[in-house]
C-alpha cells in the first residue's frame with residue numbers, strides 16, 4: 001500500500017479512519033489544496049474573473065445523462081432531469097466548501113446569483129427554481145438560451161470547484177427551437193470548453209454508437225491533444241442484451257488519452273420513485289459487481305471512480321496551470337502595487353497636506369520640463385512626443401512650409417505691370433521704380449504673418465497637451481486639484497501666447513517698416529538689371545526662328561492692314577484720325593476734315609504712317625472731296641469726336657516691349673532676393689520668440705505661478721479632496737494587493753511540494769487510476785483504492801476502512817474530506 005503513490009495519507013489520530021489510508025500523500029493533496037487556498041484568497045476579494053481557476057464542463061447529446069452524472073458527483077439531488085430536453089440554459093454550479101459547524105453538523109444550502117441573499121436549504125426547491133428560471137429566459141416550450149444560471153452550493157462536503165451543466169446537443173428542432181438549434185448549442189458549448197482551464201466530461205450513452213458521439217467529436221475539436229477530456233459512458237444498464245461496454249471502456253472503439261469511466265445513473269423510473277442518489281450508488285456498485293465482464297476494468301467503472309479520476313486529472317491539470325497562474329499573479333501584483341502607490345497615503349494634518357501639495361506641484365513642474373527636454377522616462381517609442389513634437393512643428397512644419405513659398409507665385413506679370421504703372425503715377429516710367437518693389441515686397445512679407453501666428457498656436461496646443469499628460473495617474477486621486485492645475489496652466493499658457501503673438505506681429509512690422517536694400521545679401525538694382533537684361537535677351541534669342549518670323553510677318557501684316565484701313569479712311573474722309581485706344585470716330589458723316597486744317601491734323605498720322613505719303617493722299621482726297629461734296633459750315637461739316645467712357649476697372653496697357661519685360665524680370669528678381677532675406681529672418685526669429693515668450697517662460701515660471709495661485713493654506717483641504725470612488729478604489733486595491741501577496745506566497749512554497757510529488761508520481765500514473773492492492777479485483781468498493789461515499793452496508797461496514805468520516809452519513813463522491821487528508825478532496 002505504501003508504494004501506491006496515489007493513495008492518500010494514513011488517517012491522523014484526530015481524524016476518523018477512511019478507506020484510503022496510505023503513507024504517501026496523493027498527488028492532488030498539495031496542488032488541489034493550494035488551488036483551494038487560492039480560491040479562498042480570491043473569493044475573499046471576489047476576483048475570480050481575473051485569475052481563471054479550473055472548472056469542469058459536462059457535455060453530450062440531449063438526454064445522454066449529463067445532469068445525472070453531475071448530480072451523482074455532487075451527491076445531491078437538485079437538477080431537473082427527464083427524457084425530454086431538460087438543461088436549456090448553461091448552469092454554472094459553483095461548489096463552495098464551508099467550515100463544518102462546531103457541533104459537527106453540516107449546513108448545506110444553495111444560492112442563486114439572480115436571487116441574492118436567498119438561501120435554499122431544500123434541494124428540491126433549488127430544482128424548481130432552476131426550472132422556473134430556465135422558463136423565464138428560454139420560455140416554456142423547449143427553447144434554449146445561452147444566458148447562464150449561476151448557482152452556488154455551500155457545503156462542507158464539497159470541493160471548491162466550478163461545474164458547468166450545458167444544454168445537450170440536439171439535431172431536430174422541437175417546440176420553440178430555431179432551425180439552427182444544433183449550431184447554436186454547439187457554439188455555446190464550444191465557448192466553455194475551448195478555455196484551457198476547463199476539464200471536459202464528454203458524456204455518451206452506452207446504448208448509442210460511440211463513433212458517432214457528439215460529445216467526443218466536440219471535445220476533440222476543443223482539446224485535440226486530449227489532455228483535459230475524460231470520456232463518460234452512461235446507461236451501461238440499458239445496453240442491448242448480449243452487449244457490454246468493456247471495449248468502450250478500454251478505449252478500443254475510440255481511443256482517448258485520459259480514458260473512459262462507465263457509470264450507471266438513476267433511470268427515469270428511479271427518479272419517479274424518488275430513489276435517492278445514495279441508493280443509486282449502491283445499485284451501481286451491485287450492477288458492476290454482478291457483471292464479471294467488468295471485473296477486469298473495475299477502475300473504470302462507477303461514479304466514485306469517475307470522481308477519483310476527475311480529482312486526479314484536475315490535480316495534474318492544476319499543476320500544469322500553476323506556472324502560468326504564478327506569472328499572472330505576479331504580473332497582477334506589480335500592477336496592483338503600482339496602482340496602490342498612485343492612490344497615495346491619507347493625509348490629515350495641515351503640515352502634511354501642505355507638504356503633499358508642494359510635492360505634487362513640484363513633481364508636476366518637473367514632469368512638464370522633462371517632457372519638453374525629452375527626459376521623461378515613459379517616452380513612447382511609437383511616436384514623437386513632448387519637446388520632439390515642438391521641434392518637429394518648428395522645423396518640419398513651419399520652416400519647411402515657408403521654404404516652399406515662392407514670393408512671386410501669386411504675382412502675375414500683369415500684376416507687376418499694374419504695380420509699376422500705378423507707381424509711376426502721372427509720369428511715364430523712365431526706369432524700374434523702387435516704389436512698386438517696396439509695395440510688392442511688403443505685400444509678400446505680410447503673408448508670413450499668418451503661418452507664424454499659426455505656428456505659435458500649434459506650440460501652445462502642444463504645451464496644453466503636455467500639461468494634460470503630466471502625472472495623470474497620480475492626480476486621479478485629486479480631481480479638484482487636477483482641475484485647478486489645468487486652469488492655472490491653461491491661463492498661464494494663454495498669457496504666454498499673447499506676448500509671443502505680439503512679438504511675431506512686431507517682427508513682421510519691423511520687416512515691413514524698413515526695406516533694407518543695402519542688405520549684403522540683397523541682389524541690388526544694378527545687378528538685378530544686368531541679370532534681367534541677360535535673361536530677356538537669351539529668352540528672345542532662344543525664341544524659335546519660325547515664331548520670330550511669324551511674329552514679324554504678322555506685325556507686318558497688321559501694319560499693312562492698319563495702313564490700308566487708314567488710307568481708306570483718309571481717302572474717303574480726308575482727315576487723319578488715329579484709331580487708337582480710347583478714340584473713335586463718331587460717324588462717317590461727321591468725320592469730314594476742313595481742308596485748311598489738313599496740315600495741323602498730322603499729329604497722329606505721323607506716328608503711325610510717317611509724313612510724305614500721307615500728305616500726298618490727303619491732298620488727293622481733299623481735291624476730290626471739293627468736287628464731290630458741298631462745303632459745309634464748321635459746325636455742320638464736322639461732327640464731334642467722342643471719347644469712350646473709361647471703364648471702371650482699367651488694366652495697364654500692354655506694350656510687350658523689351659523694356660517692360662526687363663522691368664518685370666527685375667522686379668521679380670528683387671522680390672525673390674529680398675523675400676529670401678526676410679524669410680530667413682522669420683524662420684529664425686519666430687521660433688525664438690515662441691521659445692522665449694511661451695515655452696521657456698512656462699518652464700521658468702510655472703512653479704512660481706502654481707505656488708502663487710494654489711499653495712494657500714485655506715485651499716489645502718479643498719485641493720486635496722479625494723472623491724469617494726478613490727477611497728473605495730484604494731481600499732479595494734489594498735485588499736486585492738493583500739490577496740495577491742498571499743497567493744504569491746502560497747505559490748512560492750509550492751516548488752518543493754511539487755518536486756516531491758513529481759518524484760513519486762508520473763503523468764501516466766496521474767491520469768491512470770491507482771492500483772488495487774491485496775484485494776480481489778471483484779470487490780470493487782471494498783478496496784482502499786475506492787471511495788467511501790455512502791453509509792456502509794452491514795456487509796462492508798465490517799471493514800474499518802469503509803466508514804464514512806461523518807458518522808455513517810452520506811457523502812458526495814466529490815466531497816471534501818478535510819478530516820482524511822486535510823485538503824478538502826475525496827480520498828483516493
Ligand SMILES: Nc1nc2c(ncn2[C@@H]2O[C@H](COP(=O)(O)OP(=O)(O)OP(=O)(O)O)[C@@H](O)[C@H]2O)c(=O)[nH]1
Pocket residue numbers: 060061062063064065066067068069080081082083084085086087088166167168169234235236237238263264265266267268269271
Ligand atoms: N437507465 C439509465 N437511465 C439513465 C442513466 N443516465 C441517465 N438516465 C436517464 O436519462 C434521462 C436523461 O438524463 P439527464 O441526466 O437528464 O440527461 P441530460 O443529458 O442532462 O439531458 P439534457 O440536459 O436534457 O440534455 C433521464 O431520464 C435519466 O434518468 C443511466 O445510466 N441509466
